[in-house]
Amino acid sequence: MKSVEIIIDGIKKIVPKRITILKIAQDVGIEIPTLCYHSAIEPYGACRLCIVEIERNGRKRYVTACNFPVEDEIKIETNNENVVKIRKLILELLIAKVGYKGKVKEYAEKYEVEPRFGIGNDDCILCGLCVNVCKEIIGVSAISFSQRGIERKVSSPFEKEPTNCIGCGACSFVCPVDAIKVEDIKNERIIKKINAKLELEKCKICQKPFIPKKLIEYIKNKLGANVLLDIFLICNECKGKNYVDKLLPFSLTGGKK
Amino acid sequence: MKKINSFEELEKLRKKLKGIKDKEKIIISVCMETGCIAAGSEEIYRELRKEIKKVKNKEIKVIKTGCHGFSEVDPAIVIYPEKIFYIRLSPNDVKEIIEKTIKKGEIVERLTYKDEKGQIIPYLDQIPFYKKQKRLVLSLNGLIDPENIEDYIYYGGYTALSKVLSGMSPEEVIEEIKKSGLRGRGGGGFPTGKKWEYCRKAEGYPKYVICNADEGDPGAFMDRSVIEGNPHSVIEGMIIGAYAIGSNEGYVYIRHEYPLALKRLKIAIEQAREYGFLGENILGSGFSFDIDIVRGGGAFVCGESTALMASIEGKVGEPRAKYIHTVEKGLYEKPTCLNNVETWANVPFIINNGWEKFAEIGTDTSKGTKIFSLVGKVKNTGLVEVPMGITLREIIFDIGGGIKENKKFKGVQTGGPSGGVIPEKYLDLPVDFDRLNEVGSMMGSGGMIVMDEDTCMVDVARYFLNFLKEESCGKCVPCREGINQMLEILNRITQGKGKKEDIEILKEISDFMQKASLCALGTTAPNPVLTTITYFYDEYINHIEQKKCSAGVCKDLIEYFVNTEKCTGCTLCAKNCPVNAIEGERKKIHKINKEKCIKCGICFTICKFNAIERK
Numbered sequence: 001m002k003s004v005e006i007i008i009d010g011i012k013k014i015v016p017k018r019i020t021i022l023k024i025a026q027d028v029g030i031e032i033p034t035l036c037y038h039s040a041i042e043p044y045g046a047c048r049l050c051i052v053e054i055e056r057n058g059r060k061r062y063v064t065a066c067n068f069p070v071e072d073e074i075k076i077e078t079n080n081e082n083v084v085k086i087r088k089l090i091l092e093l094l095i096a097k098v099g100y101k102g103k104v105k106e107y108a109e110k111y112e113v114e115p116r117f118g119i120g121n122d123d124c125i126l127c128g129l130c131v132n133v134c135k136e137i138i139g140v141s142a143i144s145f146s147q148r149g150i151e152r153k154v155s156s157p158f159e160k161e162p163t164n165c166i167g168c169g170a171c172s173f174v175c176p177v178d179a180i181k182v183e184d185i186k187n188e189r190i191i192k193k194i195n196a197k198l199e200l201e202k203c204k205i206c207q208k209p210f211i212p213k214k215l216i217e218y219i220k221n222k223l224g225a226n227v228l229l230d231i232f233l234i235c236n237e238c239k240g241k242n243y244v245d246k247l248l249p250f251s252l253t254g255g256k257k
Numbered sequence: 258m259k260k261i262n263s264f265e266e267l268e269k270l271r272k273k274l275k276g277i278k279d280k281e282k283i284i285i286s287v288c289m290e291t292g293c294i295a296a297g298s299e300e301i302y303r304e305l306r307k308e309i310k311k312v313k314n315k316e317i318k319v320i321k322t323g324c325h326g327f328s329e330v331d332p333a334i335v336i337y338p339e340k341i342f343y344i345r346l347s348p349n350d351v352k353e354i355i356e357k358t359i360k361k362g363e364i365v366e367r368l369t370y371k372d373e374k375g376q377i378i379p380y381l382d383q384i385p386f387y388k389k390q391k392r393l394v395l396s397l398n399g400l401i402d403p404e405n406i407e408d409y410i411y412y413g414g415y416t417a418l419s420k421v422l423s424g425m426s427p428e429e430v431i432e433e434i435k436k437s438g439l440r441g442r443g444g445g446g447f448p449t450g451k452k453w454e455y456c457r458k459a460e461g462y463p464k465y466v467i468c469n470a471d472e473g474d475p476g477a478f479m480d481r482s483v484i485e486g487n488p489h490s491v492i493e494g495m496i497i498g499a500y501a502i503g504s505n506e507g508y509v510y511i512r513h514e515y516p517l518a519l520k521r522l523k524i525a526i527e528q529a530r531e532y533g534f535l536g537e538n539i540l541g542s543g544f545s546f547d548i549d550i551v552r553g554g555g556a557f558v559c560g561e562s563t564a565l566m567a568s569i570e571g572k573v574g575e576p577r578a579k580y581i582h583t584v585e586k587g588l589y590e591k592p593t594c595l596n597n598v599e600t601w602a603n604v605p606f607i608i609n610n611g612w613e614k615f616a617e618i619g620t621d622t623s624k625g626t627k628i629f630s631l632v633g634k635v636k637n638t639g640l641v642e643v644p645m646g647i648t649l650r651e652i653i654f655d656i657g658g659g660i661k662e663n664k665k666f667k668g669v670q671t672g673g674p675s676g677g678v679i680p681e682k683y684l685d686l687p688v689d690f691d692r693l694n695e696v697g698s699m700m701g702s703g704g705m706i707v708m709d710e711d712t713c714m715v716d717v718a719r720y721f722l723n724f725l726k727e728e729s730c731g732k733c734v735p736c737r738e739g740i741n742q743m744l745e746i747l748n749r750i751t752q753g754k755g756k757k758e759d760i761e762i763l764k765e766i767s768d769f770m771q772k773a774s775l776c777a778l779g780t781t782a783p784n785p786v787l788t789t790i791t792y793f794y795d796e797y798i799n800h801i802e803q804k805k806c807s808a809g810v811c812k813d814l815i816e817y818f819v820n821t822e823k824c825t826g827c828t829l830c831a832k833n834c835p836v837n838a839i840e841g842e843r844k845k846i847h848k849i850n851k852e853k854c855i856k857c858g859i860c861f862t863i864c865k866f867n868a869i870e871r872k
């Protein structure tokens with residue numbers, strides 16, 4: 001048997017086995033909040049915000065929708081009282097850590113969270129998206145988590161300049177709380193959060209430095225097509241329209257889409 | 258040694274060993290485990306060897322063995338066959354032992370164990386610490402040299418393997434384990450036979466078996482003792498398990514800080530290979546299996562199954578979702594069977610004696626024995642192996658000898674840092690997996706910390722939570738942030754800044770962590786908090802409302818002062834106060850300067866006239 005019948009928020013549906021609850025929900029148009037999930041990246045299961053209640057053989061439990069593979073007939077409740085209570089507390093704890101930022105702010109407002117544990121001012125919620133995009137999509141693993149528990153943080157190895165960072169800015173692009181700022185200052189790209197400093201190549205047309213030299217190298221190796229390379233040497237303004245971004249899952253040129 | 262190529266050859270070797278070893282009439286066993294060595298057993302061993310050489314009697318042998326478990330009396334020796342037990346030895350005692358006991362068969366009374374009333378108890382089996390124990394897994398600890406495979410073989414080692422490979426199908430082995438009722442000793446108590454069955458049925462090759470020897474619980478040393486005392490029992494169990502699930506590759510994941518266990522395990526694996534119990538075509542059966550050792554990542558969380566597997570793969574030791582079980586997709590995404598050291602070590606017994614013999618020990622749902630490391634405010638600390646179903650009272654008062662300094666019992670924490678604290682009213686609770694869960698604690702891997710009346714339960718909750726805060730991997734929000742917030746609240750309460758609603762918030766976060774955490778570290782972390790709130794509610798209220806710590810532990814809530822009627826002005830307290838907070842002249846009443854006092858309590862302990870009081 002390759003498919004099973006499930007019930008999600010009262011809706012009956014036949015789904016292929018091992019599909020995740022989040023995908024089912026997206027199919028039927030139910031919104032489940034996520035902080036550490038991105039469709040191009042392996043689910044990490046760290047923020048727990050996507051938690052839902054499932055019932056199997058009369059037994060209820062809580063699972064994370066982003067990575068729970070459906071195996072058999074289950075009943076899923078994505079937004080009942082218990083689930084909302086858990087989500088609220090997650091958001092409340094995150095507010096205690098970083099305050100009202102990005103997606104945390106958005107969800108906190110939606111769930112009407114009243115913070116009891118204070119309003120923090122860290123920059124990062126440790127969702128892991130930046131680390132995982134760098135590892136899985138870009139394939140360079142320039143950054144990782146260091147330390148355990150409450151001391152955990154995203155950093156470059158030993159907090160030194162990451163030798164393999166190509167300055168693509170994918171980490172910044174995926175961050176749900178905008179913790180990673182990419183700044184181009186003169187002929188350098190600086191990503192302070194991860195101690196990266198990269199020399200920039202000039203635009204062939206306007207001569208403004210705009211793309212990290214290492215990124216060009218990376219693209220060369222990846223595409224292996226020298227012919228196309230000129231496209232990457234022209235800055236967005238001069239190109240008018242950035243069609244490179246359409247070819248790749250993330251903006252390699254650093255700017256947001 | 259030539260490799261053993263068949264079951265017959267193994268029996269032949271055993272016969273040969275019998276011929277040699279049966280001549281050894283007196284065996285003096287010196288325990289040589291991490292704990293005993295620290296207490297000085299190496300010197301005793303050397304001295305014994307030296308002196309025995311002079312006696313020139315081939316019938317007497319001195320061996321290094323695993324531990325007898327009674328840490329309190331280390332270093333100690335056992336003289337077989339009578340099992341004369343000499344304790345707290347120093348190298349100077351050796352000559353007398355040889356002269357009197359070895360040569361003349363006399364007991365050296367001053368070296369024996371004495372009970373409460375001063376009664377001499379020279380024989381190991383009659384000592385209360387051992388009387389109620391049942392040693393299955395530890396049966397050979399203290400009797401064999403763990404660095405000599407022939408000792409193990411002489412006492413029946415590898416007969417279970419031989420039995421399995423010569424006449425049992427993998428399914429029959431699994432059935433035997435299932436019927437025995439063996440449950441995992443590493444924490445969760447999952448039925449071992451079922452795990453093996455799932456793993457056997459799972460699709461994919463290669464399949465792996467792993468032994469979890471990470472033992473991260475502070476103060477626990479059950480697994481270390483099994484490996485240091487009888488490593489082959491674990492290896493034999495693993496080979497049998499591998500055969501049952503259809504695996505040819507195994508790993509032992511051993512805690513970083515266990516150099517002696519690692520050394521003995523290495524020697525044991527090498528010897529097992531040399532004798533043909535590991536490697537290709539084991540005992541000529543056609544079955545092949547080998548074991549690699551991996552050293553642990555040095556974090557408590559690395560003992561969690563998925564984190565452990567990630568760590569073996571060379572990745573960061575961090576848990577991941579287990580919605581697809583590791584028996585299906587474990588190490589390198591292949592079917593993997595992970596069991597604890599003690600679980601593996603139970604297997605040879607079950608195979609050798611049949612499931613019935615094992616299942617007749619214990620309770621309905623928990624069979625066999627369990628090893629606990631009994632520590633804290635109990636008189637006899639050490640490693641104890643008891644039948645499941647024994648009561649906490651028997652462990653603490655009969656085996657453990659009761660509370661130190663005859664203080665009052667207050668609670669016992671079972672199951673390691675994320676276990677619960679069990680109060681006096683449950684002392685007659687039979688110890689088994691389910692009963693411990695019912696009262697909010699757990700079996701865990703077998704830690705047992707006894708607490709007396711001087712223990713503050715809010716402080717206990719804070720202490721364990723603090724450990725877990727350091728050890729949480731920090732991956733998921735409920736555990737990382739939840740522990741952090743709970744700890745803030747507990748800190749506040751112990752400082753006298755608690756609010757009444759704090760208790761409800763602690764319960765709310767606990768409930769949330771149990772439901773939403775990614776791994777069992779987070780889901781069980783609230784146990785110390787919840788149980789202390791449930792069983793010692795008044796103590797929380799006392800801290801919050803009266804701002805009092807009745808146990809006198811929370812520094813911010815206590816005060817030391819001089820009882821002017823009792824003070825003789827001897828100046829002892831003033832001389833010993835580390836911060837010079839005590840003023841007063843000789844023969845005049847002293848006074849504690851509250852501003853300066855750091856509440857260390859030195860004066861309280863040191864005053865000969867009980868003139869320092871605490872409130």
Ligand SMILES: Cc1cc2nc3c(=O)[nH]c(=O)nc-3n(C[C@H](O)[C@H](O)[C@H](O)COP(=O)(O)O)c2cc1C
Nearest residue numbers: 441442443469472473560561562596597600777778
């Ligand atoms: C935080 C954490 C730490 C653990 N540490 C250990 C350990 O040190 N040793 C162990 O055998 N099991 C440990 N476990 C349990 C393992 O995940 C696993 O359940 C066990 O090794 C399975 O073996 P068993 O079925 O024989 O008990 C730990 C679990 C958690 C959540």
Ligand code: SF4
Nearest residue numbers: 124125127128130175
């Ligand atoms: S920096 Fe952003 S993307 Fe990276 S872990 Fe922190 S919150 Fe997530």
Ligand code: SF4
Nearest residue numbers: 730732733736776779
């Ligand atoms: S529950 Fe704790 S230890 Fe487990 S994954 Fe979450 S943060 Fe890590």
Ligand code: FES
Nearest residue numbers: 036045047048066
């Ligand atoms: S989105 Fe599922 S755990 Fe973060």
